[in-house]
Amino acid sequence: MSNSLKQRLLDRARNRRDSETPAAGAEAAPRVSERFTRFDLQPGYQQLQMMRSSGERLGIDDPFFRVHESSGGATTVIDGRECINFASYNYLGLVHHPQVIRAGIEALERYGSSVSASRPVSGERPIHQALESAIAECYASEAALVFVSGHATNVSTIGYLLGPRDLILHDEYIHNSTLVGAQLSGARRMSFTHNDPQALEALLERHRGQFERVLIVIEGLYSMDGDAPALERFVALKQRYSSWLMVDEAHSFGVLGESGRGIGEMSGVATQDVDIWMGTLSKSLAGCGGYITGCRALVDTLRYFAPGFLYSVGMPAQVAAPSLAALQIMRAEPERVTRLHHISRYFAERARAKGWNTGDSIGAAIVPVIVGSSAKAARASARLLEAGINVQPILHPAVPEKSARLRFFFSCEHTEAQIDTTLEALDRVL
Structure with missing residues:
Protein backbone atom coordinates (compact mmCIF):
# COMPACT_ATOMS: atom_id res chain seq x y z
CA MET A 1 0.00 0.00 0.00
CA SER A 2 1.41 3.36 -1.01
CA ASN A 3 2.02 6.01 1.59
CA SER A 4 -0.52 8.33 -0.04
CA LEU A 5 -3.29 5.66 0.04
CA LYS A 6 -2.44 4.81 3.65
CA GLN A 7 -2.74 8.50 4.59
CA ARG A 8 -6.12 8.82 2.85
CA LEU A 9 -7.52 5.81 4.77
CA LEU A 10 -6.21 7.16 8.07
CA ASP A 11 -7.80 10.58 7.37
CA ARG A 12 -11.14 8.93 6.51
CA ALA A 13 -11.15 6.89 9.75
CA ARG A 14 -10.22 9.95 11.80
CA ASN A 15 -13.05 12.00 10.24
CA ARG A 16 -15.59 9.23 10.96
CA ARG A 17 -14.43 8.99 14.59
CA ASP A 18 -14.61 12.77 15.02
CA SER A 19 -18.16 12.91 13.65
CA GLU A 20 -19.29 10.26 16.15
CA THR A 21 -17.52 11.82 19.16
CA PRO A 22 -19.14 14.77 21.03
CA ALA A 23 -17.29 18.04 20.69
CA ALA A 24 -15.07 19.08 23.57
CA GLY A 25 -17.21 20.13 26.54
CA ALA A 26 -20.38 18.59 25.07
CA GLU A 27 -22.15 15.54 26.45
CA ALA A 28 -23.94 12.84 24.54
CA ALA A 29 -27.71 13.29 24.51
CA PRO A 30 -29.26 11.03 27.21
CA ARG A 31 -31.49 8.17 26.20
CA VAL A 32 -35.03 9.04 27.48
CA SER A 33 -37.93 6.60 27.55
CA GLU A 34 -40.90 7.49 25.36
CA ARG A 35 -43.17 7.34 28.42
CA PHE A 36 -41.63 10.66 29.48
CA THR A 37 -42.14 12.41 26.15
CA ARG A 38 -45.46 11.15 24.71
CA PHE A 39 -48.69 12.66 26.05
CA ASP A 40 -50.65 9.49 25.27
CA LEU A 41 -48.38 7.59 27.69
CA GLN A 42 -48.83 10.00 30.61
CA PRO A 43 -50.63 8.61 33.73
CA GLY A 44 -53.60 10.97 33.45
CA TYR A 45 -54.37 10.01 29.87
CA GLN A 46 -53.88 6.33 30.64
CA GLN A 47 -56.39 6.63 33.49
CA LEU A 48 -58.85 8.43 31.19
CA GLN A 49 -58.56 5.69 28.57
CA MET A 50 -59.16 3.06 31.25
CA MET A 51 -62.32 4.88 32.40
CA ARG A 52 -63.59 5.14 28.84
CA SER A 53 -62.93 1.45 28.17
CA SER A 54 -64.76 0.48 31.36
CA GLY A 55 -67.73 2.62 30.33
CA GLU A 56 -67.84 1.02 26.89
CA ARG A 57 -67.75 -2.50 28.38
CA LEU A 58 -70.63 -1.60 30.70
CA GLY A 59 -72.58 0.09 27.93
CA ILE A 60 -72.47 3.48 29.70
CA ASP A 61 -72.07 6.71 27.74
CA ASP A 62 -69.68 9.36 29.03
CA PRO A 63 -71.87 11.42 31.42
CA PHE A 64 -69.60 14.47 31.29
CA PHE A 65 -69.49 17.49 28.99
CA ARG A 66 -73.15 17.21 28.05
CA VAL A 67 -73.97 20.13 25.78
CA HIS A 68 -76.66 22.47 27.14
CA GLU A 69 -78.41 24.46 24.44
CA SER A 70 -80.03 26.98 26.79
CA SER A 71 -79.34 28.70 30.09
CA GLY A 72 -79.22 26.18 32.92
CA GLY A 73 -81.79 26.48 35.68
CA ALA A 74 -84.68 24.29 36.76
CA THR A 75 -84.80 23.13 33.14
CA THR A 76 -82.29 22.92 30.32
CA VAL A 77 -82.19 21.80 26.69
CA ILE A 78 -79.97 18.81 25.80
CA ASP A 79 -79.99 17.31 22.29
CA GLY A 80 -82.94 19.52 21.40
CA ARG A 81 -85.10 18.24 24.26
CA GLU A 82 -86.12 20.13 27.39
CA CYS A 83 -85.11 18.31 30.56
CA ILE A 84 -85.63 18.84 34.27
CA ASN A 85 -82.18 19.98 35.35
CA PHE A 86 -80.34 19.21 38.59
CA ALA A 87 -76.82 19.98 37.34
CA SER A 88 -76.63 23.74 37.76
CA TYR A 89 -75.39 26.05 40.50
CA ASN A 90 -77.99 28.63 39.45
CA TYR A 91 -79.47 28.45 42.95
CA LEU A 92 -81.48 31.68 42.86
CA GLY A 93 -82.55 31.43 39.22
CA LEU A 94 -80.82 34.68 38.28
CA VAL A 95 -78.68 33.57 35.32
CA HIS A 96 -81.51 34.39 32.91
CA HIS A 97 -83.20 37.17 34.91
CA GLU A 333 -86.33 39.43 46.87
CA PRO A 334 -85.50 37.21 49.88
CA GLU A 335 -88.42 34.99 48.87
CA ARG A 336 -86.06 33.39 46.32
CA VAL A 337 -83.98 32.01 49.18
CA THR A 338 -87.16 30.88 50.96
CA ARG A 339 -88.32 28.97 47.87
CA LEU A 340 -84.87 27.39 47.47
CA HIS A 341 -84.96 26.16 51.08
CA HIS A 342 -88.46 24.75 50.62
CA ILE A 343 -87.83 22.84 47.41
CA SER A 344 -84.53 21.42 48.67
CA ARG A 345 -86.15 20.11 51.86
CA TYR A 346 -89.11 18.81 49.85
CA PHE A 347 -86.78 16.56 47.84
CA ALA A 348 -84.58 15.55 50.78
CA GLU A 349 -87.46 14.55 53.05
CA ARG A 350 -89.18 12.45 50.39
CA ALA A 351 -85.94 10.82 49.29
CA ARG A 352 -85.20 9.79 52.88
CA ALA A 353 -88.76 8.54 53.32
CA LYS A 354 -88.10 6.17 50.41
CA GLY A 355 -85.04 4.85 52.23
CA TRP A 356 -82.45 6.43 49.96
CA ASN A 357 -79.12 7.44 51.45
CA THR A 358 -78.75 11.25 51.32
CA GLY A 359 -75.74 11.32 53.63
CA ASP A 360 -75.41 14.29 55.97
CA SER A 361 -77.06 16.83 53.67
CA ILE A 362 -78.87 19.59 55.54
CA GLY A 363 -81.30 19.90 52.62
CA ALA A 364 -80.15 23.28 51.32
CA ALA A 365 -79.53 23.42 47.55
CA ILE A 366 -77.38 20.25 47.48
CA VAL A 367 -78.65 16.73 48.17
CA PRO A 368 -76.75 13.58 47.13
CA VAL A 369 -78.34 10.19 46.62
CA ILE A 370 -75.56 7.73 47.40
CA VAL A 371 -75.90 4.54 45.34
CA GLY A 372 -72.68 2.71 46.27
CA SER A 373 -70.81 2.14 43.00
CA SER A 374 -69.55 4.22 40.09
CA ALA A 375 -71.11 1.92 37.51
CA LYS A 376 -74.51 2.12 39.17
CA ALA A 377 -74.33 5.91 39.47
CA ALA A 378 -73.30 6.38 35.83
CA ARG A 379 -75.97 3.96 34.61
CA ALA A 380 -78.65 5.68 36.69
CA SER A 381 -77.64 9.08 35.33
CA ALA A 382 -77.91 7.79 31.76
CA ARG A 383 -81.34 6.25 32.35
CA LEU A 384 -82.63 9.40 34.01
CA LEU A 385 -81.49 11.46 31.03
CA GLU A 386 -83.48 9.13 28.79
CA ALA A 387 -86.47 10.00 30.99
CA GLY A 388 -85.82 13.73 30.54
CA ILE A 389 -84.01 14.36 33.84
CA ASN A 390 -80.42 15.66 33.91
CA VAL A 391 -78.43 14.83 37.04
CA GLN A 392 -74.69 14.23 37.17
CA PRO A 393 -73.05 11.18 38.74
CA ILE A 394 -70.07 11.64 41.05
CA LEU A 395 -67.71 8.72 40.56
CA HIS A 396 -64.49 7.31 42.00
CA PRO A 397 -61.87 8.78 42.46
CA ALA A 398 -63.74 12.04 43.16
CA VAL A 399 -65.37 10.13 46.03
CA PRO A 400 -64.66 6.66 47.48
CA GLU A 401 -66.15 3.90 45.31
CA LYS A 402 -68.72 2.95 47.95
CA SER A 403 -69.81 6.62 48.10
CA ALA A 404 -70.50 7.06 44.36
CA ARG A 405 -73.66 9.10 44.00
CA LEU A 406 -76.12 11.14 42.03
CA ARG A 407 -75.72 14.77 43.10
CA PHE A 408 -78.82 16.98 42.93
CA PHE A 409 -78.46 20.76 42.81
CA PHE A 410 -81.65 22.76 43.27
CA SER A 411 -82.89 26.11 42.04
CA CYS A 412 -85.60 28.25 43.58
CA GLU A 413 -87.38 27.77 40.24
CA HIS A 414 -87.86 24.01 40.68
CA THR A 415 -91.47 23.03 41.35
CA GLU A 416 -92.92 20.31 43.55
CA ALA A 417 -94.34 18.70 40.40
CA GLN A 418 -90.82 18.46 38.92
CA ILE A 419 -89.56 16.92 42.15
CA ASP A 420 -92.41 14.38 42.19
CA THR A 421 -91.66 13.42 38.57
CA THR A 422 -87.99 12.99 39.43
CA LEU A 423 -88.70 10.87 42.51
CA GLU A 424 -90.93 8.56 40.45
CA ALA A 425 -88.20 8.18 37.83
CA LEU A 426 -85.61 7.49 40.54
CA ASP A 427 -87.89 4.77 41.90
CA ARG A 428 -87.83 3.05 38.52
CA VAL A 429 -84.08 3.50 38.04
CA LEU A 430 -82.85 2.58 41.51
Whole structure:
Protein backbone atom coordinates (compact mmCIF):
# COMPACT_ATOMS: atom_id res chain seq x y z
CA MET A 1 0.00 0.00 0.00
CA SER A 2 1.41 3.36 -1.01
CA ASN A 3 2.02 6.01 1.59
CA SER A 4 -0.52 8.33 -0.04
CA LEU A 5 -3.29 5.66 0.04
CA LYS A 6 -2.44 4.81 3.65
CA GLN A 7 -2.74 8.50 4.59
CA ARG A 8 -6.12 8.82 2.85
CA LEU A 9 -7.52 5.81 4.77
CA LEU A 10 -6.21 7.16 8.07
CA ASP A 11 -7.80 10.58 7.37
CA ARG A 12 -11.14 8.93 6.51
CA ALA A 13 -11.15 6.89 9.75
CA ARG A 14 -10.22 9.95 11.80
CA ASN A 15 -13.05 12.00 10.24
CA ARG A 16 -15.59 9.23 10.96
CA ARG A 17 -14.43 8.99 14.59
CA ASP A 18 -14.61 12.77 15.02
CA SER A 19 -18.16 12.91 13.65
CA GLU A 20 -19.29 10.26 16.15
CA THR A 21 -17.52 11.82 19.16
CA PRO A 22 -19.14 14.77 21.03
CA ALA A 23 -17.29 18.04 20.69
CA ALA A 24 -15.07 19.08 23.57
CA GLY A 25 -17.21 20.13 26.54
CA ALA A 26 -20.38 18.59 25.07
CA GLU A 27 -22.15 15.54 26.45
CA ALA A 28 -23.94 12.84 24.54
CA ALA A 29 -27.71 13.29 24.51
CA PRO A 30 -29.26 11.03 27.21
CA ARG A 31 -31.49 8.17 26.20
CA VAL A 32 -35.03 9.04 27.48
CA SER A 33 -37.93 6.60 27.55
CA GLU A 34 -40.90 7.49 25.36
CA ARG A 35 -43.17 7.34 28.42
CA PHE A 36 -41.63 10.66 29.48
CA THR A 37 -42.14 12.41 26.15
CA ARG A 38 -45.46 11.15 24.71
CA PHE A 39 -48.69 12.66 26.05
CA ASP A 40 -50.65 9.49 25.27
CA LEU A 41 -48.38 7.59 27.69
CA GLN A 42 -48.83 10.00 30.61
CA PRO A 43 -50.63 8.61 33.73
CA GLY A 44 -53.60 10.97 33.45
CA TYR A 45 -54.37 10.01 29.87
CA GLN A 46 -53.88 6.33 30.64
CA GLN A 47 -56.39 6.63 33.49
CA LEU A 48 -58.85 8.43 31.19
CA GLN A 49 -58.56 5.69 28.57
CA MET A 50 -59.16 3.06 31.25
CA MET A 51 -62.32 4.88 32.40
CA ARG A 52 -63.59 5.14 28.84
CA SER A 53 -62.93 1.45 28.17
CA SER A 54 -64.76 0.48 31.36
CA GLY A 55 -67.73 2.62 30.33
CA GLU A 56 -67.84 1.02 26.89
CA ARG A 57 -67.75 -2.50 28.38
CA LEU A 58 -70.63 -1.60 30.70
CA GLY A 59 -72.58 0.09 27.93
CA ILE A 60 -72.47 3.48 29.70
CA ASP A 61 -72.07 6.71 27.74
CA ASP A 62 -69.68 9.36 29.03
CA PRO A 63 -71.87 11.42 31.42
CA PHE A 64 -69.60 14.47 31.29
CA PHE A 65 -69.49 17.49 28.99
CA ARG A 66 -73.15 17.21 28.05
CA VAL A 67 -73.97 20.13 25.78
CA HIS A 68 -76.66 22.47 27.14
CA GLU A 69 -78.41 24.46 24.44
CA SER A 70 -80.03 26.98 26.79
CA SER A 71 -79.34 28.70 30.09
CA GLY A 72 -79.22 26.18 32.92
CA GLY A 73 -81.79 26.48 35.68
CA ALA A 74 -84.68 24.29 36.76
CA THR A 75 -84.80 23.13 33.14
CA THR A 76 -82.29 22.92 30.32
CA VAL A 77 -82.19 21.80 26.69
CA ILE A 78 -79.97 18.81 25.80
CA ASP A 79 -79.99 17.31 22.29
CA GLY A 80 -82.94 19.52 21.40
CA ARG A 81 -85.10 18.24 24.26
CA GLU A 82 -86.12 20.13 27.39
CA CYS A 83 -85.11 18.31 30.56
CA ILE A 84 -85.63 18.84 34.27
CA ASN A 85 -82.18 19.98 35.35
CA PHE A 86 -80.34 19.21 38.59
CA ALA A 87 -76.82 19.98 37.34
CA SER A 88 -76.63 23.74 37.76
CA TYR A 89 -75.39 26.05 40.50
CA ASN A 90 -77.99 28.63 39.45
CA TYR A 91 -79.47 28.45 42.95
CA LEU A 92 -81.48 31.68 42.86
CA GLY A 93 -82.55 31.43 39.22
CA LEU A 94 -80.82 34.68 38.28
CA VAL A 95 -78.68 33.57 35.32
CA HIS A 96 -81.51 34.39 32.91
CA HIS A 97 -83.20 37.17 34.91
CA PRO A 98 -84.00 40.14 32.60
CA GLN A 99 -82.42 42.66 34.97
CA VAL A 100 -79.20 40.62 35.13
CA ILE A 101 -79.06 40.20 31.35
CA ARG A 102 -79.71 43.91 30.80
CA ALA A 103 -76.94 44.87 33.23
CA GLY A 104 -74.47 42.77 31.25
CA ILE A 105 -75.53 44.24 27.91
CA GLU A 106 -75.32 47.82 29.15
CA ALA A 107 -71.86 47.24 30.65
CA LEU A 108 -70.66 45.61 27.41
CA GLU A 109 -71.88 48.56 25.35
CA ARG A 110 -70.34 51.13 27.70
CA TYR A 111 -66.99 49.55 28.55
CA GLY A 112 -66.37 47.13 25.66
CA SER A 113 -65.68 43.41 25.72
CA SER A 114 -62.46 43.55 27.81
CA VAL A 115 -60.71 45.93 30.21
CA SER A 116 -57.56 44.78 28.38
CA ALA A 117 -55.13 45.06 31.29
CA SER A 118 -54.64 44.37 34.96
CA ARG A 119 -56.66 46.69 37.16
CA PRO A 120 -53.60 48.36 38.75
CA VAL A 121 -52.33 49.33 35.29
CA SER A 122 -55.33 50.49 33.28
CA GLY A 123 -58.13 48.00 33.86
CA GLU A 124 -60.03 49.64 36.73
CA ARG A 125 -63.67 50.47 35.99
CA PRO A 126 -66.41 51.96 38.19
CA ILE A 127 -68.35 48.69 38.02
CA HIS A 128 -65.51 46.87 39.83
CA GLN A 129 -65.66 49.33 42.70
CA ALA A 130 -69.46 49.16 42.86
CA LEU A 131 -69.46 45.35 43.02
CA GLU A 132 -66.76 45.22 45.70
CA SER A 133 -68.56 47.83 47.80
CA ALA A 134 -71.81 45.86 47.57
CA ILE A 135 -70.10 42.61 48.64
CA ALA A 136 -68.38 44.33 51.57
CA GLU A 137 -71.67 45.90 52.64
CA CYS A 138 -73.42 42.53 52.48
CA TYR A 139 -70.82 41.08 54.86
CA ALA A 140 -70.59 44.24 57.00
CA SER A 141 -66.85 44.12 56.34
CA GLU A 142 -64.41 46.91 55.57
CA ALA A 143 -63.49 46.01 51.99
CA ALA A 144 -63.68 43.37 49.26
CA LEU A 145 -61.73 42.37 46.17
CA VAL A 146 -62.95 40.45 43.12
CA PHE A 147 -60.78 38.07 41.06
CA VAL A 148 -61.44 36.80 37.53
CA SER A 149 -61.51 33.16 38.71
CA GLY A 150 -62.96 31.54 41.81
CA HIS A 151 -60.28 28.85 41.80
CA ALA A 152 -57.53 31.46 41.41
CA THR A 153 -59.01 33.45 44.31
CA ASN A 154 -58.09 30.72 46.78
CA VAL A 155 -54.83 29.80 45.06
CA SER A 156 -53.54 33.35 44.98
CA THR A 157 -54.81 34.44 48.40
CA ILE A 158 -53.48 31.44 50.33
CA GLY A 159 -50.38 31.19 48.17
CA TYR A 160 -49.43 34.79 48.91
CA LEU A 161 -50.43 35.14 52.59
CA LEU A 162 -48.66 32.04 53.94
CA GLY A 163 -45.03 30.89 53.77
CA PRO A 164 -42.64 28.11 54.81
CA ARG A 165 -42.78 29.04 58.50
CA ASP A 166 -46.57 28.79 58.58
CA LEU A 167 -49.18 26.06 58.95
CA ILE A 168 -52.42 25.47 57.04
CA LEU A 169 -55.08 23.28 58.67
CA HIS A 170 -58.03 22.37 56.48
CA ASP A 171 -61.07 20.14 56.40
CA GLU A 172 -60.31 16.86 54.65
CA TYR A 173 -63.04 17.63 52.08
CA ILE A 174 -61.75 21.12 51.25
CA HIS A 175 -61.82 22.26 47.63
CA ASN A 176 -58.87 21.66 45.31
CA SER A 177 -58.21 25.41 45.06
CA THR A 178 -57.24 25.52 48.74
CA LEU A 179 -54.87 22.57 48.31
CA VAL A 180 -53.17 24.19 45.32
CA GLY A 181 -52.87 27.48 47.21
CA ALA A 182 -51.30 25.66 50.15
CA GLN A 183 -48.76 23.98 47.85
CA LEU A 184 -47.89 27.32 46.28
CA SER A 185 -47.36 28.93 49.69
CA GLY A 186 -44.77 26.39 50.83
CA ALA A 187 -46.48 26.22 54.23
CA ARG A 188 -46.87 22.96 56.15
CA ARG A 189 -50.31 21.48 55.43
CA MET A 190 -52.43 19.13 57.55
CA SER A 191 -56.03 17.99 57.18
CA PHE A 192 -58.52 17.19 59.93
CA THR A 193 -61.58 14.93 59.94
CA HIS A 194 -64.53 16.41 58.09
CA ASN A 195 -66.55 18.90 60.15
CA ASP A 196 -64.79 17.81 63.35
CA PRO A 197 -63.70 20.69 65.62
CA GLN A 198 -62.21 18.24 68.13
CA ALA A 199 -59.87 16.83 65.49
CA LEU A 200 -58.85 20.37 64.59
CA GLU A 201 -58.20 21.25 68.23
CA ALA A 202 -55.95 18.21 68.63
CA LEU A 203 -53.80 19.47 65.75
CA LEU A 204 -53.74 23.02 67.10
CA GLU A 205 -52.76 21.87 70.56
CA ARG A 206 -49.93 19.76 69.18
CA HIS A 207 -48.55 22.08 66.49
CA ARG A 208 -49.57 25.73 67.05
CA GLY A 209 -46.44 26.67 68.94
CA GLN A 210 -44.14 25.44 66.15
CA PHE A 211 -45.31 27.92 63.50
CA GLU A 212 -45.65 31.66 63.02
CA ARG A 213 -49.01 32.04 61.26
CA VAL A 214 -51.70 29.37 61.26
CA LEU A 215 -54.60 29.41 58.82
CA ILE A 216 -57.71 27.25 59.30
CA VAL A 217 -59.78 26.73 56.14
CA ILE A 218 -63.32 25.34 56.03
CA GLU A 219 -66.29 25.67 53.70
CA GLY A 220 -69.71 27.09 54.44
CA LEU A 221 -71.54 24.38 52.49
CA TYR A 222 -69.77 21.33 51.08
CA SER A 223 -70.69 20.62 47.48
CA MET A 224 -70.24 16.84 47.59
CA ASP A 225 -72.42 16.20 50.63
CA GLY A 226 -74.51 19.33 51.14
CA ASP A 227 -73.53 19.57 54.81
CA ALA A 228 -72.30 22.55 56.83
CA PRO A 229 -69.88 23.04 59.75
CA ALA A 230 -70.69 24.35 63.23
CA LEU A 231 -69.08 27.72 62.47
CA GLU A 232 -69.20 29.04 66.03
CA ARG A 233 -67.01 26.16 67.24
CA PHE A 234 -64.36 26.86 64.63
CA VAL A 235 -64.42 30.56 65.53
CA ALA A 236 -63.85 29.67 69.19
CA LEU A 237 -60.84 27.52 68.26
CA LYS A 238 -59.23 30.12 66.03
CA GLN A 239 -59.55 32.67 68.85
CA ARG A 240 -58.19 30.32 71.49
CA TYR A 241 -55.15 29.37 69.41
CA SER A 242 -54.45 32.78 67.84
CA SER A 243 -55.04 31.63 64.27
CA TRP A 244 -56.73 32.95 61.14
CA LEU A 245 -60.02 31.42 60.00
CA MET A 246 -60.96 31.39 56.32
CA VAL A 247 -64.44 30.31 55.19
CA ASP A 248 -65.03 29.35 51.55
CA GLU A 249 -68.61 30.38 50.78
CA ALA A 250 -68.66 29.28 47.15
CA HIS A 251 -71.87 27.30 47.74
CA SER A 252 -73.21 28.83 50.96
CA PHE A 253 -73.55 32.48 49.93
CA GLY A 254 -77.01 33.03 48.47
CA VAL A 255 -78.13 29.71 49.96
CA LEU A 256 -77.74 29.65 53.74
CA GLY A 257 -79.40 32.06 56.14
CA GLU A 258 -82.84 33.61 56.02
CA SER A 259 -81.80 36.19 53.42
CA GLY A 260 -79.01 34.15 51.79
CA ARG A 261 -76.08 35.95 53.40
CA GLY A 262 -74.38 32.66 54.08
CA ILE A 263 -73.27 30.53 56.98
CA GLY A 264 -72.52 33.53 59.17
CA GLU A 265 -76.16 34.56 59.05
CA MET A 266 -77.36 30.98 59.56
CA SER A 267 -75.04 30.44 62.53
CA GLY A 268 -75.51 33.84 64.14
CA VAL A 269 -71.76 34.45 63.97
CA ALA A 270 -70.60 38.04 63.50
CA THR A 271 -68.82 38.43 60.17
CA GLN A 272 -65.89 40.13 61.91
CA ASP A 273 -65.21 36.88 63.82
CA VAL A 274 -64.00 35.28 60.57
CA ASP A 275 -60.72 36.68 59.25
CA ILE A 276 -61.14 35.82 55.56
CA TRP A 277 -64.43 35.33 53.76
CA MET A 278 -64.14 33.89 50.27
CA GLY A 279 -66.90 33.31 47.74
CA THR A 280 -67.58 32.87 44.06
CA LEU A 281 -69.67 34.92 41.65
CA SER A 282 -70.58 32.00 39.40
CA LYS A 283 -73.34 30.40 41.47
CA SER A 284 -75.97 32.46 43.26
CA LEU A 285 -74.53 35.68 41.80
CA ALA A 286 -74.90 34.59 38.16
CA GLY A 287 -71.46 35.68 36.95
CA CYS A 288 -67.90 34.39 36.99
CA GLY A 289 -64.95 34.88 39.32
CA GLY A 290 -64.38 35.03 43.05
CA TYR A 291 -64.09 37.48 45.92
CA ILE A 292 -62.29 38.00 49.21
CA THR A 293 -63.79 40.22 51.89
CA GLY A 294 -62.57 41.17 55.34
CA CYS A 295 -60.58 43.96 56.99
CA ARG A 296 -59.07 46.72 54.86
CA ALA A 297 -55.48 45.69 55.63
CA LEU A 298 -56.15 42.21 54.22
CA VAL A 299 -57.83 43.47 51.08
CA ASP A 300 -55.27 46.22 50.40
CA THR A 301 -52.45 43.70 50.75
CA LEU A 302 -54.05 41.36 48.23
CA ARG A 303 -54.90 44.24 45.89
CA TYR A 304 -51.24 45.23 45.58
CA PHE A 305 -49.44 41.91 45.98
CA ALA A 306 -51.60 38.81 45.26
CA PRO A 307 -50.23 37.42 41.95
CA GLY A 308 -53.61 36.18 40.70
CA PHE A 309 -54.95 39.73 40.93
CA LEU A 310 -51.89 41.89 40.30
CA TYR A 311 -50.73 40.05 37.18
CA SER A 312 -54.12 39.10 35.75
CA VAL A 313 -56.39 41.08 33.46
CA GLY A 314 -59.26 42.73 35.30
CA MET A 315 -62.73 41.20 35.33
CA PRO A 316 -64.68 42.19 32.18
CA ALA A 317 -67.35 44.77 32.93
CA GLN A 318 -70.07 42.61 31.40
CA VAL A 319 -69.19 39.90 33.96
CA ALA A 320 -69.05 42.21 36.97
CA ALA A 321 -72.32 44.02 36.20
CA PRO A 322 -74.57 40.91 36.19
CA SER A 323 -73.17 39.82 39.55
CA LEU A 324 -73.90 43.25 41.02
CA ALA A 325 -77.44 43.10 39.64
CA ALA A 326 -77.89 39.57 41.01
CA LEU A 327 -76.75 40.69 44.46
CA GLN A 328 -79.23 43.56 44.38
CA ILE A 329 -82.07 41.22 43.37
CA MET A 330 -81.12 38.71 46.09
CA ARG A 331 -81.38 41.43 48.71
CA ALA A 332 -84.63 42.83 47.30
CA GLU A 333 -86.33 39.43 46.87
CA PRO A 334 -85.50 37.21 49.88
CA GLU A 335 -88.42 34.99 48.87
CA ARG A 336 -86.06 33.39 46.32
CA VAL A 337 -83.98 32.01 49.18
CA THR A 338 -87.16 30.88 50.96
CA ARG A 339 -88.32 28.97 47.87
CA LEU A 340 -84.87 27.39 47.47
CA HIS A 341 -84.96 26.16 51.08
CA HIS A 342 -88.46 24.75 50.62
CA ILE A 343 -87.83 22.84 47.41
CA SER A 344 -84.53 21.42 48.67
CA ARG A 345 -86.15 20.11 51.86
CA TYR A 346 -89.11 18.81 49.85
CA PHE A 347 -86.78 16.56 47.84
CA ALA A 348 -84.58 15.55 50.78
CA GLU A 349 -87.46 14.55 53.05
CA ARG A 350 -89.18 12.45 50.39
CA ALA A 351 -85.94 10.82 49.29
CA ARG A 352 -85.20 9.79 52.88
CA ALA A 353 -88.76 8.54 53.32
CA LYS A 354 -88.10 6.17 50.41
CA GLY A 355 -85.04 4.85 52.23
CA TRP A 356 -82.45 6.43 49.96
CA ASN A 357 -79.12 7.44 51.45
CA THR A 358 -78.75 11.25 51.32
CA GLY A 359 -75.74 11.32 53.63
CA ASP A 360 -75.41 14.29 55.97
CA SER A 361 -77.06 16.83 53.67
CA ILE A 362 -78.87 19.59 55.54
CA GLY A 363 -81.30 19.90 52.62
CA ALA A 364 -80.15 23.28 51.32
CA ALA A 365 -79.53 23.42 47.55
CA ILE A 366 -77.38 20.25 47.48
CA VAL A 367 -78.65 16.73 48.17
CA PRO A 368 -76.75 13.58 47.13
CA VAL A 369 -78.34 10.19 46.62
CA ILE A 370 -75.56 7.73 47.40
CA VAL A 371 -75.90 4.54 45.34
CA GLY A 372 -72.68 2.71 46.27
CA SER A 373 -70.81 2.14 43.00
CA SER A 374 -69.55 4.22 40.09
CA ALA A 375 -71.11 1.92 37.51
CA LYS A 376 -74.51 2.12 39.17
CA ALA A 377 -74.33 5.91 39.47
CA ALA A 378 -73.30 6.38 35.83
CA ARG A 379 -75.97 3.96 34.61
CA ALA A 380 -78.65 5.68 36.69
CA SER A 381 -77.64 9.08 35.33
CA ALA A 382 -77.91 7.79 31.76
CA ARG A 383 -81.34 6.25 32.35
CA LEU A 384 -82.63 9.40 34.01
CA LEU A 385 -81.49 11.46 31.03
CA GLU A 386 -83.48 9.13 28.79
CA ALA A 387 -86.47 10.00 30.99
CA GLY A 388 -85.82 13.73 30.54
CA ILE A 389 -84.01 14.36 33.84
CA ASN A 390 -80.42 15.66 33.91
CA VAL A 391 -78.43 14.83 37.04
CA GLN A 392 -74.69 14.23 37.17
CA PRO A 393 -73.05 11.18 38.74
CA ILE A 394 -70.07 11.64 41.05
CA LEU A 395 -67.71 8.72 40.56
CA HIS A 396 -64.49 7.31 42.00
CA PRO A 397 -61.87 8.78 42.46
CA ALA A 398 -63.74 12.04 43.16
CA VAL A 399 -65.37 10.13 46.03
CA PRO A 400 -64.66 6.66 47.48
CA GLU A 401 -66.15 3.90 45.31
CA LYS A 402 -68.72 2.95 47.95
CA SER A 403 -69.81 6.62 48.10
CA ALA A 404 -70.50 7.06 44.36
CA ARG A 405 -73.66 9.10 44.00
CA LEU A 406 -76.12 11.14 42.03
CA ARG A 407 -75.72 14.77 43.10
CA PHE A 408 -78.82 16.98 42.93
CA PHE A 409 -78.46 20.76 42.81
CA PHE A 410 -81.65 22.76 43.27
CA SER A 411 -82.89 26.11 42.04
CA CYS A 412 -85.60 28.25 43.58
CA GLU A 413 -87.38 27.77 40.24
CA HIS A 414 -87.86 24.01 40.68
CA THR A 415 -91.47 23.03 41.35
CA GLU A 416 -92.92 20.31 43.55
CA ALA A 417 -94.34 18.70 40.40
CA GLN A 418 -90.82 18.46 38.92
CA ILE A 419 -89.56 16.92 42.15
CA ASP A 420 -92.41 14.38 42.19
CA THR A 421 -91.66 13.42 38.57
CA THR A 422 -87.99 12.99 39.43
CA LEU A 423 -88.70 10.87 42.51
CA GLU A 424 -90.93 8.56 40.45
CA ALA A 425 -88.20 8.18 37.83
CA LEU A 426 -85.61 7.49 40.54
CA ASP A 427 -87.89 4.77 41.90
CA ARG A 428 -87.83 3.05 38.52
CA VAL A 429 -84.08 3.50 38.04
CA LEU A 430 -82.85 2.58 41.51
